[in-house]
Amino acid sequence: MLQIHYFASVREALGRGEEQLELPAGVTTVAELVGHLREADAAFDRLHEGSRPVLVAVNQVVANRLGKIADGDEIAFFPPMSGG
């Protein structure tokens, strides 16, 4: 099971802050998970067509497209940081 979190503009666009997802068959990287979610959810797909990039963290560390994903991981999707 993956624990998925959504923050800020990503959370608002999807209408939810978190969910659990059975690790989809064949998904081992960030890019594969993003591809799976874009196919499964039209709102998630639209986010990736917008001008604001969507960042990904795996187990609270920012990951790139090649980052590995395994069962039990905590995944988060969010826009670029704007604190300070």
Add this chain to the structure above:
Amino acid sequence: MQRISVQSEDFDVGAEYRRLCSDAPGAGAVATFCGLVRDYHDAGSSDAVRELQLEHYPGMTERCIGECLRQAQQRWKLLAVRVIHRVGSLRPGEQIVFVGVASHHRADALQAASFIMDSLKSEAPLWKKQCSSSGEEWIDIRDSDREALSRWSAAAE
């Protein structure tokens, strides 16, 4: 000694300064920075900001700020560091962020405080939403903030 807090409550700059002094008995310099909520944002409209909502990723925020401090400790000789970042609903004029650094000499304290601010703005998972009379809007990082951070990597080479 380093302390990190992500909190909705306000903080007392004087109390934080005194605690830095007691955390770092041999210090010859304490640099403090306090950021306030502005009543405008230059990327948006000219509408006055009524409220800023700060959202963060609990756990990862503290971890990322800790990583910024670890990098600062590697570059400068620091005796004590304190970072406070507020979250939740804030109004213009309120304190939003505090960075305090105690060191033997002023250059280390001043540079480290500046580096910590630049890096936490781009690296810590915090997001600002601005509310004004024309509506609500998520704020994007400024190019100048990205450039401020990249200057430190150029300086390390």
